Amino acid sequence: MHSNYQKIYAVVALIPAGTVATYGQVAALAGLPGHARQVGYALHATPRDVQIPWQRVINARGEISRRSDPVFGDLQRRLLEAEGVVFDEKGRVDLRRFRWHP
């Protein structure tokens, strides 16, 4: 397991319920500025035994990023809504309201 993945997982684990963080934000907090794409890749490759709130990481536009299997996007939105995160009519989150401020 790559240590950078562990750093990313550690940061994601800190995001409180009801808030979200962007890929770039997670990368920067993990000490890996400019590695936003790797955050997405790391989450995609998260082992089942590593349990982290992956649903709280969204893109810089406040929306859930498209992936190969859309079913995970639907799951992500439902998980966030269950935590109190509100989506607008275009499926976007107001980052001014819900972004995590560590």
Place this chain on the structure above:
DNA sequence: GCAGTGACTAGTA
């Protein structure tokens, strides 16, 4: 080693 890929982003039009 090289080329393709992707849960990204900031800039430009």
Place this chain on the structure above:
DNA sequence: ATACTAGCCACTG
């Protein structure tokens, strides 16, 4: 406001 672009960089075959 949306659409496209270039830059990004670890992973994979």
